[in-house]
Amino acid sequence: MYRVLITDNLSPAGLKILKETPGIEVDLRKGLTPDEVRVALHEADGIIIRSETKLTPEILKDQPRLKAIVRAGVGTDNINLPAATREGVVVMNTPAGNTTSTAEHTIAMMMALSRNIAPAASKLRDGVWDRKSFTGTQLAGKSIAIVGLGRIGLAVARRAMGLEMKVLGFDPFMSVERAAEQGIELYRDIDEMITKCDYLTVHTPLSPETTNLIGAERLAKMKKGVRIINCARGGIINEAELAQAIESGHIGGAALDVFVKEPTPPDNPLLKLPQVLCTPHLAASTDEAQELVAVEAAEIMAGFLVRHEVRHAVNMAPISSAEMADMRIYLDLGLRLGVVLSQLNKSGVRSAKLTFRGEAATKKTKLISNAFAAGLLSSALAENVNIVNAEMLAHERGIQITESLSSEVSDFSTMISATVYTDEGECSVAGTIFGRQFLRLVRVNQFHLDAYLDGTLLLYRHIDRPGVIGTIGTACGQHNVNIAHMAVGRERNEPGGEALAILNLDNEPSAEALAAVQANPAVTSVQLLRLPKAGNPLPWLTTQSV
Ligand SMILES: NC(=O)c1ccc[n+]([C@@H]2O[C@H](COP(=O)([O-])OP(=O)(O)OC[C@H]3O[C@@H](n4cnc5c(N)ncnc54)[C@H](O)[C@@H]3O)[C@@H](O)[C@H]2O)c1
Numbered sequence: 001m002y003r004v005l006i007t008d009n010l011s012p013a014g015l016k017i018l019k020e021t022p023g024i025e026v027d028l029r030k031g032l033t034p035d036e037v038r039v040a041l042h043e044a045d046g047i048i049i050r051s052e053t054k055l056t057p058e059i060l061k062d063q064p065r066l067k068a069i070v071r072a073g074v075g076t077d078n079i080n081l082p083a084a085t086r087e088g089v090v091v092m093n094t095p096a097g098n099t100t101s102t103a104e105h106t107i108a109m110m111m112a113l114s115r116n117i118a119p120a121a122s123k124l125r126d127g128v129w130d131r132k133s134f135t136g137t138q139l140a141g142k143s144i145a146i147v148g149l150g151r152i153g154l155a156v157a158r159r160a161m162g163l164e165m166k167v168l169g170f171d172p173f174m175s176v177e178r179a180a181e182q183g184i185e186l187y188r189d190i191d192e193m194i195t196k197c198d199y200l201t202v203h204t205p206l207s208p209e210t211t212n213l214i215g216a217e218r219l220a221k222m223k224k225g226v227r228i229i230n231c232a233r234g235g236i237i238n239e240a241e242l243a244q245a246i247e248s249g250h251i252g253g254a255a256l257d258v259f260v261k262e263p264t265p266p267d268n269p270l271l272k273l274p275q276v277l278c279t280p281h282l283a284a285s286t287d288e289a290q291e292l293v294a295v296e297a298a299e300i301m302a303g304f305l306v307r308h309e310v311r312h313a314v315n316m317a318p319i320s321s322a323e324m325a326d327m328r329i330y331l332d333l334g335l336r337l338g339v340v341l342s343q344l345n346k347s348g349v350r351s352a353k354l355t356f357r358g359e360a361a362t363k364k365t366k367l368i369s370n371a372f373a374a375g376l377l378s379s380a381l382a383e384n385v386n387i388v389n390a391e392m393l394a395h396e397r398g399i400q401i402t403e404s405l406s407s408e409v410s411d412f413s414t415m416i417s418a419t420v421y422t423d424e425g426e427c428s429v430a431g432t433i434f435g436r437q438f439l440r441l442v443r444v445n446q447f448h449l450d451a452y453l454d455g456t457l458l459l460y461r462h463i464d465r466p467g468v469i470g471t472i473g474t475a476c477g478q479h480n481v482n483i484a485h486m487a488v489g490r491e492r493n494e495p496g497g498e499a500l501a502i503l504n505l506d507n508e509p510s511a512e513a514l515a516a517v518q519a520n521p522a523v524t525s526v527q528l529l530r531l532p533k534a535g536n537p538l539p540w541l542t543t544q545s546v
């Protein structure tokens with residue numbers, strides 16, 4: 001049974017989906033302290049959150065059961081992404097469900113700010129009929145500058161055009177042609193754009209580039225009386241510098257839904273200014289948006305846990321359930337080749353190269369390389385490694401993994417070769433898939449053979465002469481070790497040279513059994529490899545150890 005922890009308010013429609021999904025149980029706990037979230041996560045396979053729960057590195061560390069985090073909403077800035085990735089946890093979000101509500105809130109804030117709705121209503125509630133103090137400004141004919149032309153920025157642009165406003169835009173990832181199609185005058189220089197607007201609204205994520213994007217210097221460049229709106233993230237506009245610019249009279253006012261610290265402390269100077277209109281992070285709080293994001297979050301979590309599909313992931317490539325069904329066997333092959341090389345090599349790996357041939361070259365090779373890296377690092381690291389964190393962990397250890405695709409015809413319709421380069425030289429293996437389900441190890445260095453790629457493998461190198469195989473078989477039998485399959489590869493395809501044999505064993509041989517094999521004078525080396533059993537759930541996506 002997979003357990004999904006939910007620590008923030010989630011619409012009942014989302015809860016219903018999870019509760020009705022066989023194999024999933026819901027652990028609904030609101031108002032937890034950070035430490036309580038950390039403890040509750042020990043027993044959770046997934047967690048769904050909104051913006052209140054903060055998932056810090058301390059909370060995410062050592063959570064071996066946790067596999068997925070789903071953010072019911074857009075911003076993942078309350079989740080420490082490097083920490084989640086390092087722990088091998090997939091982070092997914094629901095990017096589109098609250099776009100309309102957030103755009104509508106932005107327009108509502110702009111209108112309310114321009115017409116002094118909040119202070120006028122408040123005064124009237126206090127019994128004062130004041131018509132003089134609240135003369136507003138009309139929006140029609142004014143210019144609005146939009147920073148960030150993604151889903152919400154564009155939705156705001158369309159609505160502003162409906163209000164007969166002129167729309168200016170800045171987004172380094174938007175083409176001039178696409179902006180023109182939308183009726184937006186695109187600027188390549190934000191500093192030029194901000195001198196031309198009457199309203200400025202920001203719709204970017206909070207990132208190192210966007211933190212304090214609008215501060216004292218840019219506020220000073222704007223026209224006197226400009227009104228500023230932030231329904232994206234606190235910190236994109238510097239709060240203290242905005243407060244000063246409003247107090248000085250240069251900036252006409254601001255409408256803010258988001259704050260650097262949430263809940264924002266009552267002594268935030270912006271809350272005290274009459275020219276500032278504030279809401280407590282409400283832009284996405286509509287029945288419609290909350291139902292959409294909750295349903296999507298629940299479906300994403302259920303799809304991940306039950307069908308292993310990865311949708312809207314922010315720390316790995318997405319995989320649909322159809323792709324996953326197709327890729328599974330390849331991820332398995334990549335992981336097992338990595339495990340084989342990690343156990344064959346005792347010295348430090350500096351780099352690795354994967355070559356994909358035939359059908360393998362047509363798959364999402366990056367994911368297969370990540371599965372290979374997970375296998376390669378599995379025996380070396382105490383951490384759990386999977387396709388989410390393998391690339392990061394390999395990179396941190398200076399291990400470079402490169403890929404090449406080959407159209408060269410090989411003996412097999414699909415094949416993956418992997419070579420690791422170590423301080424002592426190189427070692428390579430190749431694997432293939434028979435009948436779309438059986439994995440085979442078909443080469444170890446210069447030896448071509450055909451061994452099962454699962455369970456316990458006994459490898460021994462020997463001089464290829466009569467009687468060796470028989471005596472090794474007898475030694476195994478005497479020590480109660482059953483041989484399920486045997487493969488031998490010869491250096492030159494003729495007797496007398498070096499050969500490599502791989503025995504697939506039904507049970508783990510004792511130290512005495514290994515010593516008996518090693519005692520054969522023709523045997524030059526013996527090594528035991530341990531791979532996951534065929535058909536076992538593999539750790540390329542979850543955080544189980546190999
Ligand atoms: N207040 C709320 O309740 C609420 C609700 C939903 C979303 N949001 C926030 O709104 C913001 C936008 O959401 P979205 O769904 O439109 O995201 P999005 O990813 O669709 O759009 C973000 C846009 O910002 C642009 N961008 C990135 N860096 C930039 C920079 N330095 N300068 C200019 N543009 C830059 C990107 O190119 C992209 O087009 C996010 O911060 C999100 O968290 C807030």
Ligand SMILES: O=C(O)CC[C@@H](O)C(=O)O
Pocket residue numbers: 050051052072073074075076098281284285
């Ligand atoms: O959970 C919320 O209501 C806020 C969501 C919003 O900040 C988002 O980024 O989607």
